[in-house]
Amino acid sequence: RPAHAVVAERISAVVCTRDRPVLLERCLAALACLSPAPGEVIVVDQSEGEDSARAVEKFLGRIRGLRRLPSLSRGLSRARNEGIRAARGEMVAFTDDDCQARPDWIGQVAGAFLENPGVAAVTGGILPDPRLLPSGIDPRILAAVTWHPEERRLFRGKVDPGLAGGGLNLSLRKSWVERIGPFDPDLGPGALHRGAEDTDFLYRLLCAGGAILYDPEVVVSHLPWREEKAQSEVELEYGHGISAWALKWAVQGDLFPAWIALKVLVSQGRRALSGSLRGDRAAARTGRAYLVGLGRGAAAWLFGKGGEGPPAGSVPGALPRA
16 A cells, blocks of 8 residues: 555544534535545534534444544633544544545645654645635635645744644644643633634644644635624634733743734734725725734733733643633
8 A cells, every 4th residue: 555545544633513513514524535544533522412413423434433522621722632632543633624625635644744754743725615615705705714825834943833824734743742732721712712722732832843844735625604794703713812822922931922913913903904995895804803803812811811820731831720
């Protein structure tokens, strides 16, 4: 067998979900077509109802090593950590329940690890599937489901982790999780601070000396299912998370994340202003959502849950416990 197919069997694919059974079913339908297939597929299910469980049941026997891991925890970081603990593979490949992996996704991930044995993580891009795009799609929604730099890059040291990729297409070696600690449970969707759990994890990995390979051949499709109001909420949460992440590191004397947050503030401020002046509602709303989120994240840290003392918890640089 090809070497990358052998490596694929040492990969555990993990999908975290909560009460989105229709999207989950579409995600699993794509995972059922992977060639080569991973050694196992784990669905970490934080759902309150049983619809997600029924969606998983439809693919038992169709997806090798498919397991559902029901969880009473809340938050994407906690779900990711549970998936990592349950994974039998040496590598864990994450995608989101509103994504559809290309058939060669795991094969490309395996090939990247095989050709670059020293890297700690492999990231990839997101490209919308033209067959899934509604006619007349809002440019703002299209931009939100598209991120695909064409150049293959290796990231080391203190760089903006956002340049390296994100959690919806992230594969990592479990040995590095053991070295730097799990995802911060106070960051990310469903947590105290609403985003940046992947940004924080990748930054800690880089600070610990790990290398991240971005490979444009590692691709998933992010489904454009959100409407305008929901997209604004997501962008607001991104801003919230970036502020909390920056302040988390600032209290430890590391101001590099604060510099990144400042650049986001400036760029999104310009977007909001220029969009308003040009009559570009999509740009203006995106910029405003980020600005509101940045402000709320800073306020939550400074005046609410956070910033009361030195970091605590099992995660290096963890936020103070709620």
